[in-house]
Structure formats: structure tokens, C-alpha cells
Amino acid sequence: MGRRYRYRPSRSRAEATTDLLREIFDASPDAPGALLHLARTASAQEVQALRQGLSAGEDGS
Secondary structure, eight states, rough: OOOOOOOOOOSOOOHHHHHHHHHHHHHHHHHHHHHHHHHHHOOOOHHHHHHHHHHHTTTTT
């Protein structure tokens, strides 16, 4: 019988997605425009999460 291995991801799904988005924005001739378009097409829940995340960063959290 062979050996069994347990694999764990080296990064979270959110981190992997962020890396992909970063690559897209870096390659875009209009990264600010692409980011604004993404924000404008976000759901209310996504906008709320973004607002909470950005405000948490303002106080050093």
C-alpha cells in the first residue's frame, strides 16, 4: 500500500484571487478605470464589505 499525503493550500482562495486581480490591473492601460468599473458593478453586499475593510484600515487595524 502506498503512502498517504495530506495537502494544504499555500494560500487562501481570497489571496489567489487578489493575485490574479493584481496581475490584471498591472497589465491594464487604465487600471483606475478598471477598478472603478469593478466597484460600480459590485453588489450591495460587496460594497458594504469594501467599505468596512477600507475603514478598518484607516485606524491601523
